[in-house]
Amino acid sequence: xxxxxxxxxxxxxxxxxxxxxxxxxxxxxxxxxxxxxxxxxxxxxxxxxxxxxxxxxxxxxxxxxxxxxxxxxxxxxxxxxxxxxxxxxxxxxxxxxxxxxxxxxxxxxxxxxxxxxxxxxxxxxxxxxxxxxxxxxxxxxxxxxxxxxxxxxxxxxxxxxxxxxxxxxxxxxxxxxxxxxxxxxxxxxxxxxxxxxxxxxxxxxxxxxxxxxxxxxxxxxxxxxxxxxxxxxxxxxxxxxxxxxxxxxxxxxxxxxxxxxxxxxxxxxxxxxxxxxxxxxxxxxxxxxxxxxxxxxxxxxxxxxxxxxxxxxxxxxxxxxxxxxxxxxxxxxxxxxxxxxxxxxxxxxxxxxxxxxxxxxxxxxxxxxxxxxx
Amino acid sequence: xxxxxxxxxxxxxxxxxxxxxxxxxxxxxxxxxxxxxxxxxxxxxxxxxxxxxxxxxxxxxxxxxxxxxxxxxxxxxxxxxxxxxxxxxxxxxxxxxxxxxxxxxxxxxxxxxxxxxxxxxxxxxxxxxxxxxxxxxxxxxxxxxxxxxxxxxxxxxxxxxxxxxxxxxxxxxxxxxxxxxxxxxxxxxxxxxxxxxxxxxxxxxxxxxxxxxxxxxxxxxxxxxxxxxxxxxxxxxxxxxxxxxxxxxxxxxxxxxxxxxxxxxxxxxxxxxxxx
Numbered sequence: 185x186x187x188x189x190x191x192x193x194x195x196x197x198x199x200x201x202x203x204x205x206x207x208x209x210x211x212x213x214x215x216x217x218x219x220x221x222x223x224x225x226x227x228x229x230x231x232x233x234x235x236x237x238x239x240x241x242x243x244x245x246x247x248x249x250x251x252x253x254x255x256x257x258x259x260x261x262x263x264x265x266x267x268x269x270x271x272x273x274x275x276x277x278x279x280x281x282x283x284x285x286x287x288x289x290x291x292x293x294x295x296x297x298x299x300x301x302x303x304x305x306x307x308x309x310x311x312x313x314x315x316x317x318x319x320x321x322x323x324x325x326x327x328x329x330x331x332x333x334x335x336x337x338x339x340x341x342x343x344x345x346x347x348x349x350x351x352x353x354x355x356x357x358x359x360x361x362x363x364x365x366x367x368x369x370x371x372x373x374x375x376x377x378x379x380x381x382x383x384x385x386x387x388x389x390x391x392x393x394x395x396x397x398x399x400x401x402x403x404x405x406x407x408x409x410x411x412x413x414x415x416x417x418x419x420x421x422x423x424x425x426x427x428x429x430x431x432x433x434x435x436x437x438x439x440x441x442x443x444x445x446x447x448x449x450x451x452x453x454x455x456x457x458x459x460x461x462x463x464x465x466x467x468x469x470x471x472x473x474x475x476x477x478x479x480x481x482x483x484x485x486x487x488x489x490x491x492x493x494x495x496x497x498x499x500x501x502x503x504x505x506x507x508x509x510x511x512x513x514x515x516x517x518x519x520x521x522x523x524x525x526x527x528x529x530x531x532x533x534x535x536x537x538x539x540x541x542x543x544x545x546x547x548x549x550x551x552x553x554x555x556x557x558x
Numbered sequence: 559x560x561x562x563x564x565x566x567x568x569x570x571x572x573x574x575x576x577x578x579x580x581x582x583x584x585x586x587x588x589x590x591x592x593x594x595x596x597x598x599x600x601x602x603x604x605x606x607x608x609x610x611x612x613x614x615x616x617x618x619x620x621x622x623x624x625x626x627x628x629x630x631x632x633x634x635x636x637x638x639x640x641x642x643x644x645x646x647x648x649x650x651x652x653x654x655x656x657x658x659x660x661x662x663x664x665x666x667x668x669x670x671x672x673x674x675x676x677x678x679x680x681x682x683x684x685x686x687x688x689x690x691x692x693x694x695x696x697x698x699x700x701x702x703x704x705x706x707x708x709x710x711x712x713x714x715x716x717x718x719x720x721x722x723x724x725x726x727x728x729x730x731x732x733x734x735x736x737x738x739x740x741x742x743x744x745x746x747x748x749x750x751x752x753x754x755x756x757x758x759x760x761x762x763x764x765x766x767x768x769x770x771x772x773x774x775x776x777x778x779x780x781x782x783x784x785x786x787x788x789x790x791x792x793x794x795x796x797x798x799x800x801x802x803x804x805x806x807x808x809x810x811x812x813x814x815x816x817x818x819x820x821x822x823x824x825x826x827x828x829x830x831x832x833x834x
Contacts, residue, residue, distance in 0.1 A: 207650070435665075494653075
């Protein structure tokens with residue numbers, strides 16, 4: 185695949201290679217390398233996280249169990265070398281949460297990248313339209329008053345509904361004369377988000393003390409309750425969002441240069457913006473409803489990808505998706521190991537590890553190329 | 559490809575900025591749109607590249623109403639060099655120029671060798687090939703304008719719209735831009751402020767004043783001192799020698815000093831003079 189991409193841009197014999205060819209080949213090679221490194225890291229993390237926990241499982245055994253469930257007929261699954269406890273620990277607890285961390289990281293990073301280009305603002309992130317504060321209200325209502333309060337909706341569904349309600353409100357408020365103005369979107373999102381946060385805060389301080397920990401885990405984000413079933417929603421949303429992103433990446437580049445410029449290149453800016461909003465919000469909503477409001481990933485990973493491979497969406501989106509997954513899987517691994525046997529909420533880890541890393545990256549030379557010198 | 563503005567009006571924020579303008583641009587000709595600030599040049603051009611919907615009338619390219627075409631179809635026919643493009647994004651010059659190929663691709667299409675060759679050629683013609691790897695945000699105003707021209711050339715459309723293409727360019731690049739554009743053989747409509755540049759490179763000039771077309775014809779016959787006084791409110795003289803014919807301008811109220819001497823200020827009376 186990579187080789188084909190490179191070959192297709194090589195100058196044909198007999199013509200001097202233009203500057204385009206040279207520059208492009210360098211960037212494509214760097215993108216291919218980044219994706220390859222991240223993919224290897226992803227696979228390694230799946231295995232390593234299967235071997236970490238209170239039930240002792242070796243790296244080999246973790247790999248065997250994972251592979252054995254995916255490919256039928258593996259000899260080690262039935263020859264008695266693996267205990268049922270080990271199998272259960274890896275397949276029912278560790279793998280789902282690692283995969284959810286990966287899906288959440290990839291989803292939030294992608295949603296963040298799409299939001300940043302939609303509103304043309306480097307500070308944009310998946311929660312800019314109040315998705316997480318809306319989801320929090322839904323989830324906290326269920327935690328505080330029990331599932332009866334919202335007609336029997338489970339916590340996850342209530343959170344998802346809250347996320348969508350928030351988005352719909354922001355979109356409706358930001359719309360005027362058939363256009364979604366980025367500035368109105370940001371301001372409406374901030375205002376509504378603050379309103380929803382106030383509701384959440386009030387519910388939190390007025391409820392019983394034992395509920396507060398559950399609320400904090402949701403607000404900060406956690407994947408500890410993951411099951412294989414909980415992966416379905418985020419997985420579907422991520423696949424759909426990736427397809428949309430791949431199909432529109434050239435138009436995203438055009439949108440980045442401004443609405444009028446995009447129009448002159450044949451891109452309907454308003455329609456594209458609407459599509460991106462829907463996709464990014466659904467993706468964020470599905471992730472938040474199962475994993476809570478994990479912060480930082482959606483804001484920072486797209487910038488990291490830009491620093492490494494440039495702002496062209498055809499290169500930076502694949503890197504963003506993979507880097508988001510790797511980053512959050514790594515954070516989850518730390519979240520459950522650094523303070524064993526207690527567990528740290530994922531959101532704390534992402535900020536604690538991510539912020540210094542990002543600041544270090546920001547100070548390096550490559551960041552200026554990604555517009556950090558402005 | 560022929561471009562027709564048929565009885566076009568544009569209303570922005572309740573103000574009619576273009577009033578029933580009609581003009582036809584014949585295939586392969588270069589037409590200059592001139593007029594004072596706020597005379598509706600850019601707004602009229604915006605109706606052609608669909609950034610503004612006319613409140614009245616139609617704009618046709620090759621006989622088809624531009625509003626009936628898809629975005630990509632239209633962008634394959636009309637390329638635009640915008641007046642003040644955003645540059646607060648982090649694409650390299652090369653990437654921006656390649657965006658010109660966007661209308662030629664379906665959603666999932668990849669850049670082909672042909673695309674790269676077209677972009678390289680456009681960068682060479684506009685003299686920015688040595689800037690290819692630079693970020694657009696780090697360029698000077700004039701360099702950015704050449705990038706935008708290269709992008710428009712890369713679009714390979716039969717119609718080219720230039721909105722104030724030369725306002726940041728040095729004199730050499732102004733002349734180069736206009737002669738490059740002329741040499742393309744495409745239909746070109748350019749909003750220009752420099753009347754001499756318009757006179758030199760346009761087959762025809764159209765003069766707008768307060769949203770209305772007030773004159774339309776070959777430059778030499780159109781840019782008369784009377785018209786310039788009426789539209790721009792300045793005095794103009796035609797200076798001509800064997801090679802050139804240029805217009806020289808002067809403020810209308812400065813004309814009472816035909817020898818060019820600065821007006822002598824009236825002496826301010828001293829206090830003693832007033833009292834005596």
